[in-house]
Amino acid sequence: MNCCENLSMPNCVWFEGGEKRNIIASIVAGLLFFAGWWFIIDAASVYKADLPNAVHVCGVMATLSLIMVNSVSNAQVRGETYTGGCMGPRGARLWLFLGFVVGFASLIASCWILFADYVNAKSTKNTWAGVSLFLQNAFIFAGSLVYKFGRTEDLWN
Structure with missing residues (x-):
């Protein structure tokens, strides 16, 4: 006798219907944003001495850029x-342009910090802290682009 023979899994409402592009773009963008912050949280918890508090401004500015870019619709x-x-x-x-400027600036600043403080031969800091800072900003910026340009706005017209 099988105790699970009458059980059935309900269908996921998100993936029913024809238009799945917005849902998939939102999920991918959310995963990229999550992965970016996960990298820096991992590095900050393991390498406390190698990652000063001031470098977290890059990630905060990248998050602000994501909000600025995606608060303006294409219409x-x-x-x-x-x-x-x-x-x-x-x-x-202008708001969209400033959002992209903030995003690029945070990405460039994290790259600068990576090479100036972690990659050079004289540095005694662990390189993973700088790499995680760069990956954080790269993933947040990629998530911002996926969320902005991966969705369609035809559903609202």
Whole structure:
């Protein structure tokens, strides 16, 4: 006698229907964001002396960039839906541009810190701390790009 013969697993509501692109893009972007922060949390817990507190600003700025870039829809940037306010679509474009500038700046700063403080021959610090800082920013930036450009906005029209 099998005690599990009458049990059936319910279908996942997320993956029913035709449009799965938004769901998959959201999941991939969330996993990239999670992995980025996981790298730096791992390095900060293992190599406390090799990772000063000031370097965490790069990750915070990358997270701020993710929020800035994804708070503006593509329709607002094109000027199709957002016409009010003092700047209209020009303000949405400026906000998106500043979000990308912050993201690139955090990625470049983490690369600079990696090579200046961890890779050079005179450094006594563990290299994994610098690599994890760079990977954190690279994964958060990649997650931001996947979340911004991986989704479609046709569902809302």
